[in-house]
Amino acid sequence: MSSVPPSSSGPDRRSFLQAAGVGIGALLAGAGLAGQAEAAGGAPRLRDEPFRLGVASGEPTSDGCVLWTRLAPEPLADDGHGGMPRAGYDVRWQVAEDERFRRVVRSGTVTALPELGHSVHPQVHGLRPGRQHFYRFRAQGHTSPVGRFRTxxxxxxxxxxxxxxxxxxxxxxxxxxxxxxxxxxxxxxxxxxxxxxxxxxxxxxxxxxxxxxxxxxxxxxxxxxxxxxxxxxxxxxxxxxxxxxxxxxxxxxxxxxxxxxxxxxxxxxxxxxxxxxxxxxxxxxxxxxxxxxxxxxxxxxxxxxxxxxxxxxxxxxxxxxxxxxxxxxxxxxxxxxxxxxxxxxxxxxxxxxxxxxxxxxxxxxxxxxxxxxxxxxxxxxxxxxxxxxxxxxxxxxxxxxxxxxxxxxxxxxxxxxxxxxxxxxxxxxxxxxxxxxxxxxxxxxxxxxxxxxxxxxxxxxxxxxxxxxxxxxxxxxxxxxxxxxxxxxxxxxxxxxxxxxxxxxxxxxxxxxxxxxxxxx
Ligand SMILES: [Fe+2]
Missing domain, CATH: 3.60.21.70 (Alkaline phosphatase D (PhoD))
Structure with a gap:
């Protein structure tokens, strides 16, 4: 469904923002690809712990949820980039049915982009309903704290x-x-x-x-x-x-x-x-x-x-x-x-x-x-x-x-x-x-x-x-x-x-x- 009610000034609003450089195209598409290309070319290594903002999950369904983290070795860095280089970084995620991750049931890799503050929001599907799950992230040799959610x-x-x-x-x-x-x-x-x-x-x-x-x-x-x-x-x-x-x-x-x-x-x-x-x-x-x-x-x-x-x-x-x-x-x-x-x-x-x-x-x-x-x-x-x-x-x-x-x-x-x-x-x-x-x-x-x-x-x-x-x-x-x-x-x-x-x-x-x-x- 449309998120814009008929009375709003949708088209005008969008064109002015695109002119101002904050349309979705400018925000993500072009800049995002640039970030990925830079990462592929060898981004600087992250020596400091990047998971200082913790982990989160949301939007639980009967077969999954959204996982979240944001890479930020210096969360309060003045420029808003959390101490991260302007490059994309791969983040691996795992979901297990046990706290020790012996029964990993889903896993994947997503790219944390500077254009989104190095946040990631992988969507997990295919889990069993009504069950406790555990999740964690890995990036650059660092492992995040473990979070849990029930489907x-x-x-x-x-x-x-x-x-x-x-x-x-x-x-x-x-x-x-x-x-x-x-x-x-x-x-x-x-x-x-x-x-x-x-x-x-x-x-x-x-x-x-x-x-x-x-x-x-x-x-x-x-x-x-x-x-x-x-x-x-x-x-x-x-x-x-x-x-x-x-x-x-x-x-x-x-x-x-x-x-x-x-x-x-x-x-x-x-x-x-x-x-x-x-x-x-x-x-x-x-x-x-x-x-x-x-x-x-x-x-x-x-x-x-x-x-x-x-x-x-x-x-x-x-x-x-x-x-x-x-x-x-x-x-x-x-x-x-x-x-x-x-x-x-x-x-x-x-x-x-x-x-x-x-x-x-x-x-x-x-x-x-x-x-x-x-x-x-x-x-x-x-x-x-x-x-x-x-x-x-x-x-x-x-x-x-x-x-x-x-x-x-x-x-x-x-x-x-x-x-x-x-x-x-x-x-x-x-x-x-x-x-x-x-x-x-x-x-x-x-x-x-x-x-x-x-x-x-x-x-x-x-x-x-x-x-x-x-x-x-x-x-x-x-x-x-x-x-x-x-x-x-x-x-x-x-x-x-x-x-x-x-x-x-x-x-x-x-x-x-x-x-x-x-x-x-
Ligand atoms: Fe309030």
């Missing part, structure tokens, strides 16, 4: 799976301690719902993590491809983040801070011209792909990347991964605009794709993995679905249709653990519950946090809201044919060090065939 169950099998949802990891606000607890819980899959990096400058003014300041390189907001690449390297230097990637496959979708705060489609919230902002979006999307275990379709073509997609966990769940940034209408200028019936959060094409997918999915559950709060809070929250009420109503109408499998919505962005039911009509608090939403707090953004804060009242004023906590953490979930459970887990602090133990805050259950979440004692 999704067979497409028709019922079964069960465990998952975790996480989002918002502002490195400078604290340690990623919540990932230590997540790794100990060993989920089958991790859903990361946006703000993998933050674009803001990092200085003494906003540094809350007990660690040395990262230096002048990071004092200004990210703007160039090198800026974004080095920013990913900085955030990925957190050992608990690397451990979480190595422990389970991730399914990721970005929110705004992977590019710039509160952007909407081609519009910057900070007054950049459309052309300047699209150039920035192009390099930001590219750095995002380079640094995450994303599928090939997510590789940006200029400023456009197809990030919404569907995955399947056996016969149990269809995962609808949404993109609520790239096609959304801008913030409303007034309430007439806010309540206009044609207003869209996902864009016309993605809306059609989502509604069709919800209506035709043949699994027991629909899980929506998305960026910003869907539940009604206040009409001032115009960056969330509250700013797009007509679009929210269209989606709620579909979720409430007879024949659409029960759904649960998982959301990032709000830096708080919040849970609430989604009503057929929020104007009528007695109307039917059509779905339930679990908003995950941040891994680090907003520092230590506290159980209650200035926003508690805003969110909890409505009868459909069920839970609120302002500390850092994640959601640990379990899905089977009978129910989906979501446990809010937290760490008491993150600024001082990464040693805080994980604690359970509360647990909720959505039973199949019984709308609404119930607290599990």
């Amino acid at each position: 999704a169950p067979h497409a028709r099998s019922g079964g069960a799976f465990t998952f975790a949802t996480a989002s918002c990891q502002a490195w400078y606000h604290g340690h990623f301690s919540a990932y230590r607890d997540l790794v100990a819980k060993d989920p089958d899959v991790v859903f990361f719902l946006g703000d993998y990096i933050y674009e803001y400058g990092i200085s003494a003014a906003n540094m809350e993590r007990n660690a040395p300041l990262p230096g002048a390189r990071h004092e200004r907001e990210t703007n160039t491809l090198a800026d974004y690449r080095v920013r990913y390297s900085l955030f990925k230097s957190d050992p608990d983040l690397q451990a979480a990637h190595a422990a389970a496959p991730w399914i990721l979708t970005p929110d705004d801070h992977e590019v710039q705060n509160d952007y909407a489609d081609e519009k910057s919230y900070y007054g950049l011209s459309e052309e300047d902002f699209l150039l920035r979006r192009a390099v930001a999307y590219r750095a995002y792909y380079e640094n995450c275990p994303l599928p090939p379709l997510a590789l940006a073509h200029g400023p456009d990347a197809q990030l919404h997609r569907r995955l399947r966990y056996g016969g149990l769940a269809t995962l609808h991964v949404l993109d609520a940034r790239q096609y959304r209408d801008s913030k409303p200028a007034n309430t007439d605009e806010q309540y206009a019936p044609g207003r869209t959060m996902l864009g016309a094409a993605q809306e059609r794709w989502l509604y069709r997918g919800l209506r035709t999915s043949d699994t027991r559950w629909n899980l929506l993995l998305q960026q910003v709060g869907m539940v009604k809070v206040t009409e001032n929250r115009v960056d969330q679905w509250d700013g797009y009420p007509a679009a929210r109503q269209r989606l709620l109408d579909v979720l409430g249709e007879r024949g659409v499998a029960p759904s649960v919505v998982f959301t990032g962005d709000c830096h708080r653990s919040i849970a609430g039911d989604l009503l057929a009509d929020f104007a009528d608090p007695k109307s039917a519950v059509v779905s339930s939403e679990f908003l995950v707090t941040s891994i680090a953004s907003d520092g230590d946090g506290a159980p209650t804060d200035n926003y508690t009242k805003d969110w909890m004023q409505h009868p459909w809201m069920k839970f609120y906590d302002g500390r850092r953490g994640y959601v640990l979930g379990h899905a089977d044919a009978g129910a989906i459970t979501a446990e809010y887990r937290a760490v008491p602090y993150i600024r001082a060090d990464n040693q805080a133990p994980g604690i359970s805050l509360d647990r909720f259950e959505v039973e199949h065939g019984r709308p609404g979440m119930q607290k599990v004692s």
